[in-house]
Amino acid sequence: MAEIEILDCGAATTIQDAGRYGLQRFGVGPAGAMDRDSLAVANLLVGNEPGEAAIEFAGIGGRFRVASGEIRIALVGAEAVLSVDGQPVAPFTSVTLRAGDGFSVGPTRSGMFTVLAIAGGLDIAPQLGSRSLHMRAGIGGYQGRGLRAGNTLPLRRDAVDGDDIALIDPPLLESGPIRVVLGPQDDHFTAEGVETFLASTYTVSQQADRMGYRLSGPKIAHADGFNIVSDGIVTGAIQVPGSGEPIVLMADRQTTGGYPKIATIISADLARFAQMRPGSQVSFRAVSVQDAIAAVRSHAKRLAALRDNLRVAGTIDLSSERLLSLNLVGGWVSAAMDASEGAA
Amino acid sequence: MSLPSPRFLACGDTAVTVEFGREISPELNALALGLDAALRDASVPGIVETVPTYRSLLIQFDPLTTTPEEIEAPIRALLATLESRTGARRRWKVPVVYGGEYGIDLEDVAARHAISVNELIKRHSEAVYTVAMLGFLPGFCYLAGLDPSIATPRRTDPRAVTPAGSIAIGGIQANIASLEAPSGWHLLGRTPMRPFMPSRERVFLIDAGDEVVFEPLPAERWDALDKAAAAGEWVAQEVSGG
Numbered sequence: 001m002a003e004i005e006i007l008d009c010g011a012a013t014t015i016q017d018a019g020r021y022g023l024q025r026f027g028v029g030p031a032g033a034m035d036r037d038s039l040a041v042a043n044l045l046v047g048n049e050p051g052e053a054a055i056e057f058a059g060i061g062g063r064f065r066v067a068s069g070e071i072r073i074a075l076v077g078a079e080a081v082l083s084v085d086g087q088p089v090a091p092f093t094s095v096t097l098r099a100g101d102g103f104s105v106g107p108t109r110s111g112m113f114t115v116l117a118i119a120g121g122l123d124i125a126p127q128l129g130s131r132s133l134h135m136r137a138g139i140g141g142y143q144g145r146g147l148r149a150g151n152t153l154p155l156r157r158d159a160v161d162g163d164d165i166a167l168i169d170p171p172l173l174e175s176g177p178i179r180v181v182l183g184p185q186d187d188h189f190t191a192e193g194v195e196t197f198l199a200s201t202y203t204v205s206q207q208a209d210r211m212g213y214r215l216s217g218p219k220i221a222h223a224d225g226f227n228i229v230s231d232g233i234v235t236g237a238i239q240v241p242g243s244g245e246p247i248v249l250m251a252d253r254q255t256t257g258g259y260p261k262i263a264t265i266i267s268a269d270l271a272r273f274a275q276m277r278p279g280s281q282v283s284f285r286a287v288s289v290q291d292a293i294a295a296v297r298s299h300a301k302r303l304a305a306l307r308d309n310l311r312v313a314g315t316i317d318l319s320s321e322r323l324l325s326l327n328l329v330g331g332w333v334s335a336a337m338d339a340s341e342g343a344a
Numbered sequence: 345m346s347l348p349s350p351r352f353l354a355c356g357d358t359a360v361t362v363e364f365g366r367e368i369s370p371e372l373n374a375l376a377l378g379l380d381a382a383l384r385d386a387s388v389p390g391i392v393e394t395v396p397t398y399r400s401l402l403i404q405f406d407p408l409t410t411t412p413e414e415i416e417a418p419i420r421a422l423l424a425t426l427e428s429r430t431g432a433r434r435r436w437k438v439p440v441v442y443g444g445e446y447g448i449d450l451e452d453v454a455a456r457h458a459i460s461v462n463e464l465i466k467r468h469s470e471a472v473y474t475v476a477m478l479g480f481l482p483g484f485c486y487l488a489g490l491d492p493s494i495a496t497p498r499r500t501d502p503r504a505v506t507p508a509g510s511i512a513i514g515g516i517q518a519n520i521a522s523l524e525a526p527s528g529w530h531l532l533g534r535t536p537m538r539p540f541m542p543s544r545e546r547v548f549l550i551d552a553g554d555e556v557v558f559e560p561l562p563a564e565r566w567d568a569l570d571k572a573a574a575a576g577e578w579v580a581q582e583v584s585g586g
Contacts, residue, residue, distance in 0.1 A: 024395045025396060025478060027478040027484050144542075183355065229366060230477070231397045231399065232400065234358050237355065237356070255395055255478075261355075266356055266357050289357060
């Protein structure tokens with residue numbers, strides 16, 4: 001079977017899929033790709049199921065070599081350049097490589113996370129139902145940990161069929177406030193506290209990683225202390241500890257926690273939020289649960305409909321001029337990032 | 345049992361929390377565990393998983409196939425006939441080496457309550473605990489049922505690292521730490537049992553709602569049992585329900 005050798009990669013480079021569900025009652029959080037939309041699109045470009053395990057990069061990319069066989073890859077997510085033997089690959093396009101070829105993922109220019117999907121997937125056994133790395137538990141990923149120089153990743157296929165694929169008219173990320181559903185503990189805050197949360201602009205602090213994003217900005221007033229008896233958490237929950245500044249709990253979060261959660265980011269906006277790097281401005285808008293469910297359903301439909309936008313690569317004009325004119329160079333994050341960073 | 349009317353709290357578009365109350369209490373926990381068990385038997389379509397806690401049950405659902413409204417009706421139907429969890433529970437006998445390097449706070453806690461170390465071990469190990477919930481880390485057990493006479497406020501200065509298997513108390517809670525972790529709890533002892541061991545055929549030993557009793561173990565036996573546990577033996581005994 002084909003193999004990819006890692007020559008070099010950032011310390012936070014990990015294997016992630018759509019997450020590990022069913023074990024939260026045992027204290028095992030879901031982990032999984034921070035940007036599930038990019039995971040789905042990258043997998044689409046190489047003919048995989050949307051939740052197939054891929055390599056996730058955080059900020060720093062990596063250098064690789066095809067050690068054996070023939071592989072097909074695609075990079076989607078934050079703004080970073082995939083290059084093959086020094087030549088950049090057009091965004092939203094798969095590329096086929098042979099034994100001896102080198103490729104690299106450049107540093108992230110805007111956004112946080114990039115996903116590299118590999119046709120046929122990695123030949124690494126799932127652990128407890130998923131290939132996602134759960135760092136604290138030492139399960140999933142590559143032998144229970146992140147990827148490092150010198151690792152060799154076996155693939156489930158030795159060769160690929162058909163042509164490389166490009167996605168035409170990729171969806172631009174939405175801009176504007178991140179939508180939330182208030183609760184489960186919005187009643188642990190004063191009315192002014194909830195108003196502060198919804199009316200203010202927050203900045204993503206340097207403390208932003210797979211566990212959570214600490215935001216800085218106006219302090220949110222609790223009604224009656226900041227400790228609660230622990231209860232369950234979902235990804236995207238926004239807890240407010242004693243400091244009054246919110247923390248958004250992300251894929252590597254704990255399963256239970258003891259701070260009141262003022263609101264929860266809706267599923268349709270979670271990938272967009274995950275791509276906000278330190279320094280980004282973010283504001284929140286409350287929607288109803290019904291609106292949130294309508295949003296995630298139409299979001300899922302739009303992602304599924306991208307299948308109709310696949311074309312054989314090379315049959316469409318993907319010149320850099322055209323991409324520049326669409327403001328699409330480097331993936332779909334840049335336009336929305338510009339919008340949110342410009343909102344300061 | 346007469347039910348306080350539980351609250352349904354939205355956790356975005358992927359979960360609801362059924363909140364029975366806001367305190368740590370055996371009654372609220374029994375309701376959360378009771379609903380958890382009832383839901384598992386009922387297998388309501390669209391429910392992905394549940395997370396029982398001291399006082400609530402988080403119910404995660406798939407928003408592409410169901411809605412909170414759709415699952416609320418069957419949940420309310422189960423609540424109407426809910427009894428706090430009874431019947432055959434699993435009970436675990438968990439070996440613990442108390443004191444010394446295994447439980448560095450044992451003497452301090454005994455002194456604080458003006459009792460002997462042996463009396464503290466007796467009070468801690470003779471209680472029958474209920475596993476109220478797992479959380480924080482994989483396999484990390486929060487236990488209800490600590491003898492109130494040895495309840496001890498948490499340390500003001502949490503330790504950055506405490507060993508895997510630590511048996512500790514904090515306030516009126518007790519725990520079994522599954523992995524090395526920061527902790528502000530008082531360390532009374534240590535068990536060689538691994539509540540979570542990914543390489544073992546049975547990855548998790550203890551579930552919420554199980555019962556736990558502790559069996560004091562002489563320090564000389566630590567090495568042998570720890571070795572056996574590392575090789576995949578449970579070390580803890582699963583005994584019949586109480």
